[in-house]
Amino acid sequence: MTSTSHATVYVPRDSAARSVGADEVARALQQASERGDFALDVVRNGSRGMLWLEPLVEVATPQGRIGYGPVAPEDVDELLAAGMLDGADHPLRLGVVDELPWLARQNRVTFARVGVTDPLSTEDYEAHGGLAGLRAALELAPADVVAEVTASGLRGRGGAGFPAGIKWKTVLDCADELKFVCCNADEGDSGTFADRMVMEGDPFMLIEGMTIAAHAVGASEGYLYIRSEYPDAIATMRQAIGIAREHGWLGRNILGSALDFDLHVRVGAGAYICGEETSMLESLEGKRGMVRAKPPIPAIEGLFGKPTVVNNVLTLATVPVVLAEGAQAYQRLGVERSRGTQVFQLGGNIAHGGIVETAFGITLRELIEEYGGGTHSGRPIRTAQVGGPLGAYLPESMFDLPMDYEAFAAAGAMVGHGGVVVFDDTVDMAAQARFAMEFCAEESCGKCTPCRVGAVRGVEVIDKIVAGTHRDENLALLEDLCDLMTEGSLCAMGGLTPLPVRSALTHFPDDFLGGRRLLEIHPVRATEGTA
Amino acid sequence: MTEGEAIMTTSGSDVTVESVVRRAVARHRGERGPLLPVLHALQAELGHVPQEAVPVLAEELNLSRADVHGVVTFYHDFRREPAGRTTVRICRAEACQALGADQLVRYASESGLRLGETTPDGSVTVEQVFCLGNCALGPSVEADGRLYGRVGPARLGAILNGTVSS
Numbered sequence: 238m239t240s241t242s243h244a245t246v247y248v249p250r251d252s253a254a255r256s257v258g259a260d261e262v263a264r265a266l267q268q269a270s271e272r273g274d275f276a277l278d279v280v281r282n283g284s285r286g287m288l289w290l291e292p293l294v295e296v297a298t299p300q301g302r303i304g305y306g307p308v309a310p311e312d313v314d315e316l317l318a319a320g321m322l323d324g325a326d327h328p329l330r331l332g333v334v335d336e337l338p339w340l341a342r343q344n345r346v347t348f349a350r351v352g353v354t355d356p357l358s359t360e361d362y363e364a365h366g367g368l369a370g371l372r373a374a375l376e377l378a379p380a381d382v383v384a385e386v387t388a389s390g391l392r393g394r395g396g397a398g399f400p401a402g403i404k405w406k407t408v409l410d411c412a413d414e415l416k417f418v419c420c421n422a423d424e425g426d427s428g429t430f431a432d433r434m435v436m437e438g439d440p441f442m443l444i445e446g447m448t449i450a451a452h453a454v455g456a457s458e459g460y461l462y463i464r465s466e467y468p469d470a471i472a473t474m475r476q477a478i479g480i481a482r483e484h485g486w487l488g489r490n491i492l493g494s495a496l497d498f499d500l501h502v503r504v505g506a507g508a509y510i511c512g513e514e515t516s517m518l519e520s521l522e523g524k525r526g527m528v529r530a531k532p533p534i535p536a537i538e539g540l541f542g543k544p545t546v547v548n549n550v551l552t553l554a555t556v557p558v559v560l561a562e563g564a565q566a567y568q569r570l571g572v573e574r575s576r577g578t579q580v581f582q583l584g585g586n587i588a589h590g591g592i593v594e595t596a597f598g599i600t601l602r603e604l605i606e607e608y609g610g611g612t613h614s615g616r617p618i619r620t621a622q623v624g625g626p627l628g629a630y631l632p633e634s635m636f637d638l639p640m641d642y643e644a645f646a647a648a649g650a651m652v653g654h655g656g657v658v659v660f661d662d663t664v665d666m667a668a669q670a671r672f673a674m675e676f677c678a679e680e681s682c683g684k685c686t687p688c689r690v691g692a693v694r695g696v697e698v699i700d701k702i703v704a705g706t707h708r709d710e711n712l713a714l715l716e717d718l719c720d721l722m723t724e725g726s727l728c729a730m731g732g733l734t735p736l737p738v739r740s741a742l743t744h745f746p747d748d749f750l751g752g753r754r755l756l757e758i759h760p761v762r763a764t765e766g767t768a
Numbered sequence: 769m770t771e772g773e774a775i776m777t778t779s780g781s782d783v784t785v786e787s788v789v790r791r792a793v794a795r796h797r798g799e800r801g802p803l804l805p806v807l808h809a810l811q812a813e814l815g816h817v818p819q820e821a822v823p824v825l826a827e828e829l830n831l832s833r834a835d836v837h838g839v840v841t842f843y844h845d846f847r848r849e850p851a852g853r854t855t856v857r858i859c860r861a862e863a864c865q866a867l868g869a870d871q872l873v874r875y876a877s878e879s880g881l882r883l884g885e886t887t888p889d890g891s892v893t894v895e896q897v898f899c900l901g902n903c904a905l906g907p908s909v910e911a912d913g914r915l916y917g918r919v920g921p922a923r924l925g926a927i928l929n930g931t932v933s934s
Contacts, residue, residue: 256917288904427861507844523803585866590904
């Protein structure tokens with residue numbers, strides 16, 4: 238039963254996988270190896286993003302990587318005895334991972350390496366196409382790199398969807414000696430975890446993207462602002478930056494070229510608003526993370542008043558493949574003005590949650606029902622919130638909307654960062670609307686009154702509506718308040734908080750007006766983790 | 769330890785807040801806009817950012833005391849008082865709400881652990897957090913820097929009691 242050769246076994250080091258026992262599974266495998274019972278090496282890869290299968294253990298075989306999952310630590314001995322190292326049959330055996338339908342029908346561009354490689358192995362990185370984008374970029378003049386990014390149609394993946402190439406051109410055209418590239422890794426939106434998975438699962442890709450941006454705009458320093466809630470991402474990026482410096486991928490004369498660029502990790506301190514680009518810049522400068530009025534735009538007056546590229550993790554992580562394979566290859570994917578792929582993140586009450594990278598244009602229903610497999614609780618779906626806590630709550634009747642920036646905007650919603658959070662029929666939508674206001678009140682930077690005061694008033698008014706106090710007057714007041722916050726706020730925090738509130742009220746009025754008898758909330762069927 | 773007392777015990781030796789601050793500043797002085805990295809370093813060493821650190825930081829970094837105070841109080845991470853020996857953070861963001869995060873908050877509060885408070889014996893501080901990036905495996909809880917997924921009341925109880933060893 239013992240495998241004759243030395244087997245390579247993959248166990249993710251991604252924090253979601255670790256949250257359900259991946260470290261313990263890796264340890265059990267290691268112990269079997271140390272006891273001399275089985276000859277195996279454990280590689281800690283990133284996650285494939287099939288999070289309901291975590292911990293997903295893969296074994297390299299001549300047929301390909303065979304997956305087993307979800308594996309509990311106590312399953313390990315039995316799996317090994319059953320011949321897992323040779324890819325043998327077992328109730329937890331999933332087959333060749335690359336061929337699993339959930340994964341095989343995706344179009345992984347940005348996430349092509351995530352879950353496949355050892356995140357901190359430079360050999361693995363180069364063997365799987367790493368550095369090809371940077372090498373291609375260094376052959377080009379900066380303006381040509383910018384032109385390539387513009388031609389690809391790549392839009393900022395942080396939520397606003399501004400074309401990356403146009404932003405870069407503005408920075409390139411500034412004459413300043415000192416310019417910065419800042420990566421916004423303050424992924425604070427509930428339901429979004431793709432940035433975290435990139436940083437933990439393929440950190441060199443982000444470093445490569447930032448280095449290409451530096452070459453394109455003439456920047457010499459980069460900052461990666463990571464939220465403190467992501468300690469694993471912080472540790473992995475710091476390690477990866479150190480390794481990159483040792484290999485001449487950062488520092489002076491990168492890859493033997495004339496490019497000098499160095500990169501620093503900065504850790505946030507628990508403020509949602511610092512995901513807003515100007516707040517993030519203030520925070521990087523060592524100040525309270527309060528939003529700046531625009532103009533001036535950060536491309537012209539950004540960090541410490543200097544021209545600054547500010548992009549999201551996924552945007553910068555996608556740049557290497559655009560340069561490696563050319564703008565046309567990327568541009569061919571997608572629909573209308575939403576080009577390339579989007580990394581959708583399925584979370585909340587969903588059976589099969591995780592990362593679905595596919596070209597724009599897929600519908601919400603395909604994502605939730607076909608990929609997601611319905612709710613985790615097994616109860617009917619009632620709503621999905623798309624685009625983070627400032628995104629709209631959509632009823633099932635709107636699930637056939639195609640996922641693209643313009644179609645969503647036309648329907649009064651937003652794609653945002655591609656997060657999809659599913660709720661079953663036990664959800665109380667008045668409570669969700671109230672929470673949106675409560676969250677805004679808690680996390681507002683306080684600079685502008687509509688956001689700072691409006692959110693507090695919003696909680697009060699919703700409470701009155703639900704209690705039936707002067708209901709018509711208070712509904713009118715809530716409308717008025719939402720208008721004022723939308724029109725009068727400095728940034729998206731106050732400006733978009735009305736979106737979840739209004740969508741809840743529009744699509745689920747009964748929850749506010751006492752017309753729906755609330756179901757006994759929970760318990761869901763939730764299988765508790767085993768770690 | 770009473771507030772205002774300037775002697776802290778770290779790693780077995782008595783050091784003043786002032787000396788800890790000056791050392792942290794020295795380590796980060798070469799960085800651009802070093803206040804946040806310095807505050808993180810202080811909190812890592814002392815467990816919180818004591819009031820008496822503020823004037824020293826202001827002097828060292830050539831900022832006003834009001835500026836430093838403003839930054840310390842703006843960010844949720846920086847504590848003015850030490851936390852309990854264990855800090856448990858329950859995610860209350862939407863994805864975890866969809867799977868019963870509020871039930872966990874209720875459970876904690878019924879056990880006498882209210883959000884934002886430390887137990888009188890100083891053992892546990894329970895806090896809320898908005899998103900730990902584990903949105904497909906909620907409800908999520910973090911305890912002393914370790915992330916747990918699919919946490920129901922029973923598992924939260926085990927975490928709070930320190931019986932989840934793995």
